[in-house]
Amino acid sequence: MSETSLYRVQTQTRASYSAGAVCIALIIVFILLPAFAGRGLIQDLFFIFTMLVLAQFWNLLAGYGGLVSVGQQAFVGMGAYAMFGGVILWGMDPVPAILLGGVAALIVAIPTAFFAFRLQGAYFAIGTWVIAEVMRLLVAQWKVLGGGTGTSLPRTATREMWATEWIQTTFDVRSAAARDILTYWLALALVIMTIAGIYWLLRTKRGLALAAVRDNVEAAKSVGVDAVRMKWLVYLVSAAGTGLTGALIYVQKVRISPDAAFSVTDWTAYVIFIVVIGGIGTIEGPILGVLIFFILQSLLADYGSWYLMVLGLIGIAVMLFAPRGLWGLISEKTGLQLFPVRRRLVVNAQSKTED
Amino acid sequence: MIWVDTIIQGVLLGGLYALFAAGLSLVFGIMRLVNLAHGDLIVFAAYLILLLVSLLGLSPFVAAVIAAPIMFGVGWALQRHVLNRVLGPDILPPLLVTFGLSVVLQNALLEGFSADSQRLSSGEITTASVQMLGLNLGVLPLLTFASAILVIVGLNQLFYRTELGRAFRATSDDAVTAGLMGIRPERIFATATAIAMLVVTLAALYLGMRANFDPNIGPARLIYAFEAVIIGGLGSLWGTLAGGIIIGVAQTVGAAINPEWQILAGHLAFLIVLLIKPRGLFPRAVD
Numbered sequence: 050m051s052e053t054s055l056y057r058v059q060t061q062t063r064a065s066y067s068a069g070a071v072c073i074a075l076i077i078v079f080i081l082l083p084a085f086a087g088r089g090l091i092q093d094l095f096f097i098f099t100m101l102v103l104a105q106f107w108n109l110l111a112g113y114g115g116l117v118s119v120g121q122q123a124f125v126g127m128g129a130y131a132m133f134g135g136v137i138l139w140g141m142d143p144v145p146a147i148l149l150g151g152v153a154a155l156i157v158a159i160p161t162a163f164f165a166f167r168l169q170g171a172y173f174a175i176g177t178w179v180i181a182e183v184m185r186l187l188v189a190q191w192k193v194l195g196g197g198t199g200t201s202l203p204r205t206a207t208r209e210m211w212a213t214e215w216i217q218t219t220f221d222v223r224s225a226a227a228r229d230i231l232t233y234w235l236a237l238a239l240v241i242m243t244i245a246g247i248y249w250l251l252r253t254k255r256g257l258a259l260a261a262v263r264d265n266v267e268a269a270k271s272v273g274v275d276a277v278r279m280k281w282l283v284y285l286v287s288a289a290g291t292g293l294t295g296a297l298i299y300v301q302k303v304r305i306s307p308d309a310a311f312s313v314t315d316w317t318a319y320v321i322f323i324v325v326i327g328g329i330g331t332i333e334g335p336i337l338g339v340l341i342f343f344i345l346q347s348l349l350a351d352y353g354s355w356y357l358m359v360l361g362l363i364g365i366a367v368m369l370f371a372p373r374g375l376w377g378l379i380s381e382k383t384g385l386q387l388f389p390v391r392r393r394l395v396v397n398a399q400s401k402t403e404d
Numbered sequence: 405m406i407w408v409d410t411i412i413q414g415v416l417l418g419g420l421y422a423l424f425a426a427g428l429s430l431v432f433g434i435m436r437l438v439n440l441a442h443g444d445l446i447v448f449a450a451y452l453i454l455l456l457v458s459l460l461g462l463s464p465f466v467a468a469v470i471a472a473p474i475m476f477g478v479g480w481a482l483q484r485h486v487l488n489r490v491l492g493p494d495i496l497p498p499l500l501v502t503f504g505l506s507v508v509l510q511n512a513l514l515e516g517f518s519a520d521s522q523r524l525s526s527g528e529i530t531t532a533s534v535q536m537l538g539l540n541l542g543v544l545p546l547l548t549f550a551s552a553i554l555v556i557v558g559l560n561q562l563f564y565r566t567e568l569g570r571a572f573r574a575t576s577d578d579a580v581t582a583g584l585m586g587i588r589p590e591r592i593f594a595t596a597t598a599i600a601m602l603v604v605t606l607a608a609l610y611l612g613m614r615a616n617f618d619p620n621i622g623p624a625r626l627i628y629a630f631e632a633v634i635i636g637g638l639g640s641l642w643g644t645l646a647g648g649i650i651i652g653v654a655q656t657v658g659a660a661i662n663p664e665w666q667i668l669a670g671h672l673a674f675l676i677v678l679l680i681k682p683r684g685l686f687p688r689a690v691d
Contacts, residue, residue: 171438
């Protein structure tokens with residue numbers, strides 16, 4: 050076929066090559082950071098990383114899958130409680146128990162999806178919320194894990210956690226700080242895997258199918274995309290990822306209660322604002338969003354409820370005046386795409402000379 | 405006999421939930437908009453009534469009569485200037501805007517009125533009861549239930565007997581064609597939300613007299629209202645009443661077995677209905 054030699058499909062841009070290089074440099078800096086950064090910075094970065102992962106998964110669900118869920122706290126909570134269950138009931142080490150959190154979230158996501166997919170659009174949103182409430186109320190009945198008041202990880206489990214002893218001696222820090230460094234690294238690994246994984250997914254054939262389903266379900270079906278299967282795929286992937294993150298967050302927090310672990314504000318409202326303000330339907334959006342969110346939180350931390358009010362107002366304003374978010378504005382003005390997924394046909398150099 | 409009493413209490417509680425849900429059902433029916441701030445608007449109205457009661461020393465009923473036109477205006481302005489801008493085939497913008505509004509309202513109320521529980525005291529009526537069929541029934545729950553029925557009858561009359569109702573139905577079926585016939589959809593939408601806010605005011609009155617409220621209870625009311633609408637089937641106001649009753653009965657029966665199961669039982673009833681009849685018990689609108 051002569052066409053194949055005339056054109057090739059390309060997604061990379063010059064900006065994305067530089068972005069890739071910057072990313073690698075940043076990752077190296079982040080890995081080495083605990084050697085010279087204070088505990089406060091490490092904790093802040095842990096918060097930013099975990100919120101970013103939650104935001105990326107919600108974005109995958111809503112921005113790419115068109116499934117607007119207000120019930121992602123169900124998976125944060127289930128992941129966290131499964132991790133606690135593994136540690137307290139089975140005597141597992143908290144670090145491998147994080148994986149248990151991901152598995153548990155995946156398992157509860159299957160019946161959840163079965164219910165939630167019966168609802169369309171806006172009703173899906175509140176339906177997922179009801180299911181999260183049901184899980185919160187059920188977990189509050191689980192007396193071994195503290196019931197409604199919650200519980201803490203046993204001291205022995207946190208002190209003897211994998212690798213903390215090595216971190217303690219290497220960085221010359223105390224056990225609590227060593228746990229922060231360990232969870233920070235895990236969060237960093239999770240962020241990298243999440244962004245790389247989602248970017249990879251979007252660039253495969255499945256990603257193309259996903260974008261087609263998002264843009265027009267009927268048209269996508271007519272060219273042979275199995276829309277239902279795509280919905281299941283993003284829902285389960287998001288659930289597992291959110292569950293892993295929930296478990297990791299609570300390894301760092303150590304204390305859990307149903308109200309905190311299934312909080313719609315902490316695990317869904319914040320996440321939605323991060324994605325909306327940054328720019329929904331892009332990988333760059335949540336990254337920008339989480340930075341804005343963190344800056345706002347640092348600036349307004351002393352003003353209590355004013356903070357959430359401002360966040361809500363910014364979210365509304367963005368939705369009204371720049372529905373594609375801040376990253377949408379930037380990328381519209383400059384054409385910049387750091388994680389391009391759009392496939393472009395490029396005329397090959399030799400065929401150009403033939404013309 | 406105690407079970408009969410429990411179930412009757414549940415039915416009456418269902419009246420309150422139907423009041424929560426009627427406004428939601430109305431707005432959804434006409435413009436396919438789910439207002440995630442609905443519960444917070446109910447709480448907002450309750451605080452408005454509370455403010456009038458404590459500032460002017462009025463009875464809650466009189467205060468609600470004054471609050472109603474204010475809420476009507478709030479609903480009109482909200483729809484006209486904010487929500488109309490985001491209505492469209494994409495469901496994401498209206499969902500996110502109303503979600504943002506919910507968070508803003510909750511925190512504004514928290515800032516203005518603190519997190520303390522409040523209550524609308526209405527004197528004797530709160531505790532008054534009547535003997536009926538050998539049961540002791542509270543006057544307030546009976547009044548709530550009667551109001552719910554009146555609201556539903558009223559809304560149905562409005563829908564099927566008036567010119568405005570015809571415009572509502574026409575816009576609901578096809579806003580563009582309705583526009584060609586001289587109806588201005590954006591005004592119809594604003595009127596619908598404004599009327600929904602009248603129902604919200606009534607719901608707020610009974611919510612505040614029946615139990616304590618604080619700025620954070622809005623989302624839970626939204627969920628009960630939503631469950632009632634879904635159980636009843638979209639577009640059917642009587643279905644919404646039935647849905648409210650099912651949630652109410654499930655909650656009181658659950659609470660009678662174990663106080664911790666009250667809310668859970670309501671949610672489970674919803675999920676069971678959803679499992680058996682995904683489109684609700686009396687579906688009318690196709691969606």
